[in-house]
Amino acid sequence: MNTETDSDKGRDPGDARPSEDYAGFDALPAVEKAGLEQSADAPRFDGDVSALPxxxxxxxxxxxxxxxxxxxxxxxxxxxxxxxxxxxxxxxxxxxxxxxxxxxxxxxxxxxxxxxxxxxxxxLKRETIHTYDAILALHLAKHARASRDEHVIITREEIHELFAGVTNTIDRDLALFDKRIGRAIDKLEEIEFLRKHRDDPDTFTVSPVISAVMTASVITDLQRQFEQFVGSGDVPPDPAGRESAAGRDEDHDGIDDEGDDW
CATH class of the missing domain: 1.10.10.2250 (Arc Repressor Mutant, subunit A)
Incomplete structure (x- = not known):
């Protein structure tokens, strides 16, 4: 059945006009995208007078x-x-x-x-570092700088091997020595220098942050103190600690670390 009207005759088929049922849609206000974050200029809370977004x-x-x-x-x-x-x-x-x-x-x-x-x-609060924390951080920083891999992997056994030069001159009690290394590993996990693998608690990834915080001057300073520490065979005096916004005040034996904050 042909329903073409006189007004439709001669019209280009591609020039179809929208039905009058939808003609009013263009006049509707634009709909905001769902889930938009709060405007940068809107107050976050009652009394917010911040000048920053x-x-x-x-x-x-x-x-x-x-x-x-x-x-x-x-x-x-x-x-x-x-x-x-x-x-x-x-x-x-x-x-x-x-x-x-x-x-x-x-x-x-x-x-x-x-x-x-x-x-x-x-x-900032003072981040106190144990002697063995500083030794481990020093070795991990040098290892990370020498490695070309983006993610440096190290095992608990390999970490213990890093302390091979210490045990001969300082720690005679191997049980206590292992305990100190274990505490150092825990500390470096706490300050996020080491990340434990979920499927293997004895394997860690060295965080790239260690290369940012352990600057060349910090490494040089700690290396000098480490060599003095090993050479003397004595535990050095308490450290002054490192600054950290999320740190804790604690008293430990440690390398004197009045150098750069990390």
Whole structure:
């Protein structure tokens, strides 16, 4: 049955007009995308007077509460740190803190700026390092720098072998020696220098953050102290510790580490 009307005659078939039933759709307001994040200009809470966008605030909060922000582990936070780094440096400087960004390993962290003032207060807590923690960190940092692999794998047995030069001159009690190494492994897991494999608790990945925090000057300083430590056969005095936003105040025996913070 032909239902063509006079008005339809001569019309190009490809020039079909929408039905009048849908003609009003163009006049409808645009629909917001589902799940959009809160506007950067919207207050996050009652009384919010922040001058920074939400994402910059969240990046700042994480820099102050984490030991570091990693592009590998926290890609979204890492992106925000890079995007707002200039504003973050200003905010951190107000607290006598420096922002360190190591692009090569995609790691960002803060460190305490040191200067003399009766009014200044240290925001970061002191991260105290055992003697064996420092020795293990030193060897792992050198191992990571020498390796060309992105992820360095090391076993518990290989970690014990790193201390072979120590046991001959210092630790005669092998049980106590093994216990100290075990505590060092636990400490480096805690500060996220080592990551234990889920399927094998005796295998670890050396975190790339160790290359960012253990700078060449820190390695040189610790190497010198390690050689003095091994040569003397004595346990050195208590350390002053390292600064960390998420650190804890503890008293341990350790290498004197008044060098760079890590």
């Amino acid at each position: 939400d994402r910059a605030c969240w990046a700042l909060q994480n820099l102050l509460t984490r030991r570091y922000v990693s592009g590998d582990r926290q890609p979204q936070l890492w992106a925000w740190v890079l995007e707002y780094q200039d504003a973050l440096r200003v905010r951190l400087s107000e607290l006598d803190l420096r922002l360190r960004i190591v692009d090569e390993v995609e790691v960002a962290y803060v460190e305490q700026a040191g200067y003399d003032s009766r009014w200044g207060r240290k925001i």
